[in-house]
Amino acid sequence: MSMFSAFNINASGLTAQRYRMDVISENVANANTTRTEDGTPYRRKVVTFEEKGGQTSFSRVLGQAAYNHGYTGQGVKVSGVYEDYETEMNMVYDPSHPDADENGYVTYPNVNIITEMTNMIDASRAYEANSTAFNASKSMALQGLELNR
């Protein structure tokens, strides 16, 4: 762990939230998409995060074993993007639509704009929180210099 471990952890949080925002934007943009590459209507996508703790490099593992560090977190990472099969698709009666089935119903994506907006606010606030934490880490690092005076 370097002296910038806090910076790196905050950076991972910022990246994760930015990625989540990307997926939410994708959901909002495709809220009315009835045809995707495989011909089916668009499905809402969900991002899952997991803790980043993979001790990959040899020196890192050795360092952890040698100094018996209690805990060394490395931030967060996106574990995957999954399609939402739980929420029902939106069925709208519109026989004139090219993608309507034999009964005249069009399957619209299971995207709920209100849910997406809520998640978007959450993502942007979480990004803000990470950036505040970053600033706090930086001012703490610089506060160490004040000991010098």
Add this chain to the structure above:
Amino acid sequence: MDISKITGLTGVNSVSSVGNLTGTLLDGESRKTEGTMFDAFLNTAIDNIKTTNSYLSDAEDEEIKFALGETENTHDLTIALQKASTALQYTVAIRDKLMEAYREIMQIQI
């Protein structure tokens, strides 16, 4: 800046305020046992400058990436710059202290 320094307060390690200085300081001392103390400190400072330089070149890489539009995250550049700036401030502080110590030594009356 490790947790071990909080749990196991071990002399010089915990006093040193710069995280990556600690490692190089001990290394420098073990390598230069026959050398003088000031020599060891000087070597540490030089190692520190190398680390800072790598942070500065990282920041420069990010700047180039940003200018070329290859950057994925808007915060990557900012974070690289902040790291470089913090590291540089620490290095400058250490250089100042080192020069002060050198001046002190040179002013000793014989």
